[in-house]
Amino acid sequence: MTSTNKLLLEAKGITKYFGTITALENVNLKVHEGECLGVVGDNGAGKSTLMKVLSGLYKPSAGALFFEGKEHVLDSPKDSQNLGLEMVYQDLALAGNLPIGENIFLGREPTKNIGFLKFLDFKKIQEMTSAHLEKLKINVKSADQKVEELSGGQRQAVAIARSTAFNAKVVIMDEPTAALAIKEVGKVLDLINKLKSTGVGVIVISHRMDDIFTVCDRVMALFQGTNFAESQLDKTSRDEVIGWIMGKK
């Protein structure tokens, strides 16, 4: 299916140095519409660095990013968001002291003008939040609940809801099921499948083979900062992918 769908995001020859350390070297990546790409690799293989480059948090030392066929230079996460590229971070990147709705719209709050002053439109935030959570079938007591009062799975759901609130085309998820209770993992994976069915391209970084083999269409392995192996999911096996993580083909 992937080859026929439109190519959304492509990274070519991404290289990233931190001082004398080479975190990434000549890494390539592609993701299509409605496709889920799994990215695996050992700790320090460069997965998180690659995602931070894709989201505009880090600037690559070399290489280029293409979005829908056009080259883009990302100066900040704002740039990638404007393109429709969203990131769900491992540490969830939610402000626990704020309610769900305000987290989902953080940095992009709807406002209303009163005279020449702009005020937050709390009513609109609440309406949009409820509608969006409803769409993704995410159950919470109310959009006014503070995020710190939620369970890990609910927080992850809010983080994913946040990433898709603005018609995202590509969503990147860093270990979306780490730190979740087993019964919550399934809900999050369902949510990822739901995103795929709406045509969103998803990149999932995960250590968990169960996750990869439940939601992904294609899997690629990074090893010591380089592309190590890549395959359609139905043409590989868990044992082979685990081997890639350890640097064995």
Added chain:
Amino acid sequence: MKSLVGLWEKNKMDDKEKKQDSLYVKLIPYFEKYGILLLLVIMILVMHILQPDVFLSWRNVTNVFKQISWQSMLALGVFMVIVTAGIDLSVGSIMMLSLMILAIVAKAGAPWFIVVLVPLFAGFLCGLVNGLGITLLRMPHPFIMTLGTLYIFRGTGNLISGGTPISGFTDEVRYLGHGRIDLTWLGLEKSQYLPVSLVLIAVVYFVFWVFLNHSRTGKWIYAIGGNPSAARASGINVNKILIIVYSLCGFLSGIGALILAGRTDSGYPNAGLQSELDAIAACIIGGASFFGGRGTVLGVFAGVMIMGILRNGLNLMDVSSFWQQVLIGSIIVLAVYVDVLRRDFGTRK
């Protein structure tokens, strides 16, 4: 790692969720919001019982407001900084430097509207220096930058004034700190006036309440305190917001200088000495969390009032100022302990 463990424990607690929804838990948010006002009301009642003739008299009440007027400006500024999980130790020095500049400009014979604007501008610039230092110089913690400027600003104030008081301002300059709004048209006596500084406190606090709760920038200030990396990942320019916060804190200290100039009719080297600690204390008593992201403008106002009433009441009862120090210190510890308890009960761990 800590957060991972925290999340895991939270999941464990899912099953217990229903049990937790007791009346007690439901009351916590209200307690969190209005508990400090309750304390304030209790204090007022106690003081009234102890000093029935004096404490709630028109004269004494306006006196309390006049006394807290400039401290309330510093506390509000420091509060915004604390919400971002920062700290500003330099507010007392900013106020002193702004006051000295005001005095010098006034003595040089500048028109009153210039004299009034100068401390606000000076305070803003001092705050800007703090903000730029913290962000551009990448100081490991705002404590260090503002500890440095605590000395720098006060030293500068002494340098430009020669370390001697400069006294005598015009009525226009003194209006905000010393002015009276006559209420005889309401049928009140001449002595029952409204201090202009009280109106100023109300206006400034209202404006900043709107700013912090109803503007995007205000929301982002809370977000930065809640989780700076979340704010950054949301595309918020964290450094820019921090610079705004420290600049506004300096600006409020400048307003404090203007009020103090009105009250004392003098620029003096010891102005605002250690007042940064009072400002921090008021924020903490008022429920602001040092970890950032928590606290309300109303709470800070209550914190300032509690400290003001405590001092005033103890003075009325002729209690030694040494006891005042002991009591204020105890209230700080108690207030933070209540915050610790609230964290234990109020949020999942």
